[in-house]
Amino acid sequence: MSTQISLEKFRQIYDDTYNETLKYIICNTSNIDDVNELLQSTYVELYIMLEKKKSILLDNVQSYIIGIAKNKIKRHYSIIKRFWNVHKVVDVESDSVEQEIPDNFSIEDVVVTKEIAQKVWEYIKKKDILTTKIFYLYYYNELKLSQIAAELNITEQNVKNKLYRTLNELRKNFLKEGD
Amino acid sequence: MINRIKEVIDNEYNKERNYEEIINKTSKKREFKARFVLVPASILVIVLISVSLLLTKTSKDNNNVIVSKNDNNDYIYINEEDIQNTASAQLDVDARAIQVNDMYERWPFLYNVEVPEDMELKEAFLVFVRDGGDDYTKERQTQIVYEGTKERDSYIEIAFTKEDEVLRCLYYFTNNQVKSRIGNTELQIVKIGNTSYYTKFRYNDLTFEIEGRNITGVEFIKLLKSIIV
Structure with a gap:
């Protein structure tokens, strides 16, 4: 209509x-x-x-x-950046190392205060653009991994790797700060 | 459990703050436009005479397009298209920056290109494609980019190639668009949205596709006439 x-x-x-x-x-x-x-x-x-x-x-x-x-x-x-993105899509798919996170780990264990949450987001923004997008879709839009993969036109494995690897980094870098 | 990350992201892309900025920007655009509209009558007369040298007669037909003719028998027809009608593709290419001096040496006609006064040449690239192997070794086309002041946010991109078609991410041209003519050269000219113009034509054994954003129709036509001489 x-x-x-x-x-x-x-x-x-x-x-x-x-x-x-x-x-x-x-x-x-x-x-x-x-x-x-x-x-x-x-x-x-x-x-x-x-x-x-x-x-x-x-x-x-x-x-x-x-x-x-x-x-x-x-x-x-500009045209250079548009073409650069074309090549970058090919590189991303080769990242296939499986990552695991501890069963009892949640990002809320790290971001116990608003200040730390801000630092965590700044940290995520400094990662590659794909990781930032994954975090946005997972924590802000609350999409499932399969939905994120479809949205970004990458494999679910890729989503999982990037998400879990970064969560591990956050755990190492920020968990102490939140204690 | 409170999703603090969500709160931070919400604050980063704050809906109310963005709305205020949008309204501010629309006001600024209106003021910018007004500055160039509210001119003394004498200056207005001079501007009108200058414009008439390029486009002596303009009229709008039922489909909201601009039709004009001048003494050289040029025929300018600007097809208005909806952005939803554009198609897009990803390109497998490698773009390499070139020195401006090298560019002028290879393509002397670029000395005569007329862009609005507030714009300057920003970047130039050679675009390469694969030639059977993995490496990008075949030179396909040249792209020249002009940019204006941040306030006006104007942009011109001139792409040209010896091949029949320019490689593009976006497609604006269809077979049922009305053709224009400058001298003996046939062109297709398209306007999308408020301020974006596109054209394609073949001239002097080169195929051109030119994009102009946030420039006027008059400035765009003047640019084309500086290339098609």
Whole structure:
């Protein structure tokens, strides 16, 4: 069913589509620090379009906004970085060493305070972009490993390896701090 | 159990803060636009005369496209497309930066390329593809990137190749788009969203694909006419 959207409804559209748009941008960005800028420029584009056209009739508002975000991402990065990402996808799949975490370990054992949680997130952001995305999808969107693998177009084993390896690192680096 | 990581991430991508920034940015864009609209009448007359040298007659047809003709019998037709109609692909290529001087030496026509005054040449690459083996040894195309001020966020990318097609991540062109003409050269010109223009054409044994973002239609056409002489 088609929906008519207009400038008056912009705030509502923003509220309704924000989470999915954020998830799309995070999953498709090459640099986690660019996410807010990409998100803002996506909705600015929508706002300007609504200002110009007064109203737009759409089959799917969320898909339309994701389409804007897709173009914003592709244009944001220079040609070198776009091609660099193509090669990087191939490298990631070769990482196949199985990792295990202790049965009684939870990330909440580490992030006992907000300050430590902030440090942990900063640590995760410094890892490769794929690990950051996995953590975002696992802890923020609360997706299962299979769902994360589908979202990022990688194997479930790869998701598990990156998640568990990083959790082990967090346990070693931060568990003492939280005690 | 409190998910503190979730709280931190929530704060990093704060919905309210982002909304405020979006509204601020839309206000700034309106002010930027207003600065160039509210000019003295005499300057406006000069601007209009200059624009008419490029596009003497413009009109909007039922499909919201811009049609114009001038004395050289050039015919500019800007097809407006929805972003949802674009297709995309991943490319297996290797892009290598080249020196600007080398670039001008190889392609002297680049000296005559006219971009808006606030823009400058930022990067130039040669794009290589595999030639049967594992290594990227075959030179496929050249890409030149111009960027403007951060405020305007303008961007021009000129890609050209001796082959029939430029390799691209995104596809904007369809067979049912109306063709334009500059001199004896046929082009397809597409506008996507508010401020993105794309064109493709073959000129002097080179196939070009050019993208202009956050530049005006007039600036885009002027750029094309500086290449197709």
